[in-house]
Amino acid sequence: MTFSNFIEQFWPSTINGLVLGSIYALIALGYTLVYGVLRLINFANSEVFMLSAFGSFWALQILGVPYRLGNGDDPYKTGLALVGTLGFMMLVSMVVGGTVAMGLERIAYRPLRKRHAPRLVFLISAIGASFAMSEAVGEFGPRGRQEYGIQRVLQKRKVFSIFSADVRNDYIIVVVGALLMMTVLVLFVNRTRIGRGIRAVAQDMETARLMGVNVDRVILITFLVGGLMAGGAAFLYEIYNGTARNTLGFELGVKAFTAAVLGGIGNIKGALLGGIVLGIIENWGTAIFQSNQKMGSVVAFSVLVLVLMFRPTGLLGEALGRSKA
Amino acid sequence: MQTTRVRQAGALLLSLAVVAGACGDDKKKDTKTTTAVTTASAGTTASSGTTASAGTTASAGTTASAGTTASAGTTASAGTSAGSSSAGTTASSGTAAGGSGSAAAIAPIPTGVKCDAGIKIAFLGALSGDNGALGTNMINGAQIAFDEFNKANPDCQVTFDSKHDSQGAADQASPLADAIVGDAKVIGLIGPGFSGETKATMPKFEAAGLPMITPGATNAKLSTNGWKMFHRILANDDKQAPGVVSLITNVIKGKAVGVIDDASEYGKGLADSVRSGLAAMDVANATIDPKAGDYSAAITAMKDKNVDTIFYGGYYAEAAKLVKQIRDAGLKATFVSGDGSLDNGFIKNGGSATEGSYLTATGAPGDVNPAFQAAFKAKFNADPALYSPEAYDCARVFLAGIAAGKVTRADMAAFVASYDQPGITKQIKFDSTGEPSGNAVYYTIVKDGKLAGQGLIPG
Numbered sequence: 001m002t003f004s005n006f007i008e009q010f011w012p013s014t015i016n017g018l019v020l021g022s023i024y025a026l027i028a029l030g031y032t033l034v035y036g037v038l039r040l041i042n043f044a045n046s047e048v049f050m051l052s053a054f055g056s057f058w059a060l061q062i063l064g065v066p067y068r069l070g071n072g073d074d075p076y077k078t079g080l081a082l083v084g085t086l087g088f089m090m091l092v093s094m095v096v097g098g099t100v101a102m103g104l105e106r107i108a109y110r111p112l113r114k115r116h117a118p119r120l121v122f123l124i125s126a127i128g129a130s131f132a133m134s135e136a137v138g139e140f141g142p143r144g145r146q147e148y149g150i151q152r153v154l155q156k157r158k159v160f161s162i163f164s165a166d167v168r169n170d171y172i173i174v175v176v177g178a179l180l181m182m183t184v185l186v187l188f189v190n191r192t193r194i195g196r197g198i199r200a201v202a203q204d205m206e207t208a209r210l211m212g213v214n215v216d217r218v219i220l221i222t223f224l225v226g227g228l229m230a231g232g233a234a235f236l237y238e239i240y241n242g243t244a245r246n247t248l249g250f251e252l253g254v255k256a257f258t259a260a261v262l263g264g265i266g267n268i269k270g271a272l273l274g275g276i277v278l279g280i281i282e283n284w285g286t287a288i289f290q291s292n293q294k295m296g297s298v299v300a301f302s303v304l305v306l307v308l309m310f311r312p313t314g315l316l317g318e319a320l321g322r323s324k325a
Numbered sequence: 326m327q328t329t330r331v332r333q334a335g336a337l338l339l340s341l342a343v344v345a346g347a348c349g350d351d352k353k354k355d356t357k358t359t360t361a362v363t364t365a366s367a368g369t370t371a372s373s374g375t376t377a378s379a380g381t382t383a384s385a386g387t388t389a390s391a392g393t394t395a396s397a398g399t400t401a402s403a404g405t406s407a408g409s410s411s412a413g414t415t416a417s418s419g420t421a422a423g424g425s426g427s428a429a430a431i432a433p434i435p436t437g438v439k440c441d442a443g444i445k446i447a448f449l450g451a452l453s454g455d456n457g458a459l460g461t462n463m464i465n466g467a468q469i470a471f472d473e474f475n476k477a478n479p480d481c482q483v484t485f486d487s488k489h490d491s492q493g494a495a496d497q498a499s500p501l502a503d504a505i506v507g508d509a510k511v512i513g514l515i516g517p518g519f520s521g522e523t524k525a526t527m528p529k530f531e532a533a534g535l536p537m538i539t540p541g542a543t544n545a546k547l548s549t550n551g552w553k554m555f556h557r558i559l560a561n562d563d564k565q566a567p568g569v570v571s572l573i574t575n576v577i578k579g580k581a582v583g584v585i586d587d588a589s590e591y592g593k594g595l596a597d598s599v600r601s602g603l604a605a606m607d608v609a610n611a612t613i614d615p616k617a618g619d620y621s622a623a624i625t626a627m628k629d630k631n632v633d634t635i636f637y638g639g640y641y642a643e644a645a646k647l648v649k650q651i652r653d654a655g656l657k658a659t660f661v662s663g664d665g666s667l668d669n670g671f672i673k674n675g676g677s678a679t680e681g682s683y684l685t686a687t688g689a690p691g692d693v694n695p696a697f698q699a700a701f702k703a704k705f706n707a708d709p710a711l712y713s714p715e716a717y718d719c720a721r722v723f724l725a726g727i728a729a730g731k732v733t734r735a736d737m738a739a740f741v742a743s744y745d746q747p748g749i750t751k752q753i754k755f756d757s758t759g760e761p762s763g764n765a766v767y768y769t770i771v772k773d774g775k776l777a778g779q780g781l782i783p784g
Contacts, residue, residue, distance in 0.1 A: 005626065005629070008629050009622075009625045009626065009629050012621075012625040012628070012629075013622065013625060016619075016621040016622065016625065019621075020619055020621070074676075074677070146642075146670065146674075147642050147645070147646070147670075147674050149645070149649075149673070149674045149675070149676055156653050158655065166654070166655065168653070237618075240619075241618050241619060241646075241650075242649070243618060243646055243649075243674070247616075248618065250616075251616055251617060251618055252618070282622075283621070283622050283625075286622035286623075287622060287625070287626070290610055290611070290612070291609075291610060291611035291612065291622055291623050291625070291626035292588075292611070292612035293611075293612055293613045293614040293617060293620070293622055293623060294588055294612060294614050295612075296614075296622060297614065
C-alpha cells in the first residue's frame with residue numbers, strides 16, 4: 001500500500017473512475033429495469049452490450065470505414081461529418097441493443113413465462129443465452145475470438161485539466177452522453193403512459209394485468225429500454241476504448257451487475273450511483289495498491305460487501321415503484 | 326407436454342455444450358510462447374531480390390564443391406545485409422548477421438561423406454493444434470539443412486523422420502517418444518518443440534541415451550535436472566529479462582522506466598526479472614487485469630512518473646490495447662514487450678500506436694541469415710519464422726556428427742557435447758547442463774506496420 005501514489009494519482013483516478021463508472025451505470029440499467037419488473041437477473045444483458053459494441057463496428061463498415069487490419073492513419077473526421085458518423089454509430093448500436101434485447105425476451109424468457117417455469121429456469125436460460133451469443137460471435141465472427149480494433153473517427157485530445165488530471169474530449173462525451181440517456185430514461189419511466197405501465201407491473205404484475213395493463217407489452221418494452229441503454233453504453237465504450245471481442249460482455253457485465261446491486265437493484269438512480277461509485281473506488285483501490293488493477297477489483301468488491309452488510313438493499317434501496325421485499 | 330420437455334432438455338443440453346466449449350478455448354497461457362511470427366519485414370522485402378540471387382549462388386556452389394559454397398553464401402549474405410542496413414533500420418542487420426561476433430561465416434556443409442543407409446534424425450513437436458505453426462516452422466527450418474546435406478553427399482542419405490506430431494501436449498508426446506526411442510536407426514532428436522513435452526519425455530531419451538537438441542523449449546528449469554542428453558540451442562526464459570534490461574539501458578537508453586505486467590505466470594515472471602534488473606532506477610510499477618479492457622489506472626501510474634520507456638510483460642492481445650491507451654493518454658514513451666507480444670496480432674490490433682515498439686525474443690529473427698532465408702523461401706514460398714533458424718542449426722549439429730562418422734547414439738551424444746562451430750543463429754556450443762554458450766536475445770522493431778528491423782541485443 002502506498003498512499004503517496006494514491007495522493008499523486010487522486011485526480012486522474014477519479015476522472016477515469018467517473019468515465020468507466022458512467023458506462024457501468026448504463027449497462028447496469030439493463031439489469032435493474034428487468035429485475036424491477038420481472039424479479040429476474042437478465043444475465044444475457046452483458047451480451048446485448050457486446051453485440052451492440054459490434055453494432056458500432058457495423059455502422060462504420062456501412063459508412064465505408066472498415067475496421068482496421070494493419071496500420072494506417074485513422075480516418076479522423078471533424079465538424080458535421082464527425083457528428084453524423086458518431087450519431088449513426090450510436091443509432092446502429094442502440095438499434096442492435098434494442099432488437100437483441102427484445103429478441104431475447106421473446107426467445108429465452110416469454111416461452112418460460114407462459115409455462116410458469118420456476119425462477120431458476122429463467123436464470124439458466126439467461127446464462128445459456130449469454131454463452132450462446134458470446135460463442136456464436138467467437139465461432140462465426142469474421143475474426144473469431146480475436147480482438148477487433150475499431151477505426152477511430154474521433155481524434156482524442158486533451159480539452160482541459162482538473163488539478164493534475166487531463167480531461168479528454170472522449171471522457172466528456174461518455175459522461176455527458178450517459179447522464180443525458182439516464183435523464184431521458186427517468187423522464188420516460190416517470191412521465192409517460194408506458195412508463196406508468198412499467199411502474200405498475202413492477203409494483204404488482206397481477207393487479208396491473210387486472211387494471212388493463214398489457215403486461216407482455218410492458219415487459220417487452222422494458223427489455224427494449226434496457227437494450228437501448230446497453231446499446232448506448234456500447235457506443236460510448238467504443239468511443240472511449242475502441243476494441244471489442246466476443247468476451248467483452250462478460251468483462252463489463254460482471255462490473256455492471258455489481259454496480260446495479262451496489263446502488264440497489266431495481267432502482268434506476270441507484271444504477272447511476274452504483275456505477276460511478278464502483279468505477280471510482282476501483283480506480284482508487286488500484287492507485288493505493290501499487291497500481292495493481294486486480295487489487296482495485298478486490299477493494300471494489302470489499303466495499304460492495306461492506307455496503308451490503310449495512311444496507312442489504314444497496315445504497316439507495318430497491319425502488320422501481322415498490323417497497324415489497 | 327412431451328415435446329416441451331424434449332425441447333427444454335434440448336435447450337439445456339445446448340447451453341451445457343456451449344459452456345463446455347467456452348471453457349476449452351483459452352489456451353494461450355499453456356505454453357509460454359504461443360506466438361507465430363511471420364517476419365515479412367520491410368527490410369526483407371527490400372532485399373529479397375538480392376537474397377534470391379545470393380541463394381542461387383549458394384546452391385550452385387553446393388553441387389560443385391562444398392568448402393567454397395559456404396563462404397560464397399556468406400559473402401553474398403554479408404553483401405545483402407549491408408544493403409538492407411542502408412535501406413532499412415540502422416541498428417538491425419550489422420548486429421543481426423554477425424550474431425556471434427565478427428565473422429558471419431558458418432560451418433561449411435560437409436561433402437563426400439559415406440555412411441550406411443537408413444540413418445535417421447527424428448523430430449518431435451507440435452505440427453497441428455493451437456501451436457502447430459511453430460512446430461511446422463521448426464521442421465521446415467531443419468528440412469533445409471537435410472536437403473543441403475543429402476544433395477552434397479549422394480553416398481550418405483540421412484532420413485529426417487518428422488512425422489511425430491505431439492500437438493505440443495505432454496501426454497501425446499509420451500507414446501511418440503517411446504516410438505522414437507524404440508527405433509534403433511534414430512541417432513539424434515530435434516525437439517521436443519515446447520517445454521511441457523520436453524519435461525515429460527526427457528527421462529525416456531535420457532534412459533535411451535538418445536541425444537536431443539531442442540529448438541524451442543525455453544523453460545529455464547529444464548537444464549537443472551542433470552540430464553546428459555538435454556541440449557537447447559537458444560537462451561532460456563531467464564535470459565530474456567537481462568536482454569530486455571540491456572535493450573532498455575543500452576539501445577533505447579531509457580532514463581525513466583515503467584514496468585507493467587498482466588499478473589500471469591509468464592508475464593509477471595518476466596516483468597519481475599526486468600524490475601530487479603532495473604533496481605538501480607526508480608521504476609514505476611503497475612499490474613493490469615488482462616480480462617479488463619481499460620488500463621487507465623496503470624497508465625496513470627506511468628504518467629505520474631513521466632516515464633520515457635515502458636516494458637510490458639504479457640501477451641500480444643493486451644499489449645495492443647495497452648499501447649493504444651498509452652498513446653491516447655498522450656504518453657510518448659517507447660513501448661517494449663517480450664516474446665509473448667511478438668505476433669502480428671499486436672500490430673493488427675494496436676495499429677499505428679504500435680509503431681516504434683520493441684519486442685524481444687530468444688529465438689532469432691527469420692532473416693538472421695540471408696542465404697538460409699533465400700533457400701527457405703525457395704522451398705516453402707514463405708519466410709523463415711520463429712524457431713526455423715534454430716531448427717536449422719540443430720540439424721546441422723547432427724549432420725556434422727554423421728559426417729564425422731558418429732553413427733551410434735553414444736558417439737553422437739559425445740559429439741554434440743563437444744561441438745563448437747558457428748551456426749546461423751550464434752556460435753553453437755553447449756555447456757555441461759545443455760544450455761547454449763551464448764545468451765543471445767533479439768529484438769524486433771515495429772516499423773511501417775510490420776515486424777521489421779531485427780537486431781541482436783548487446784551484452
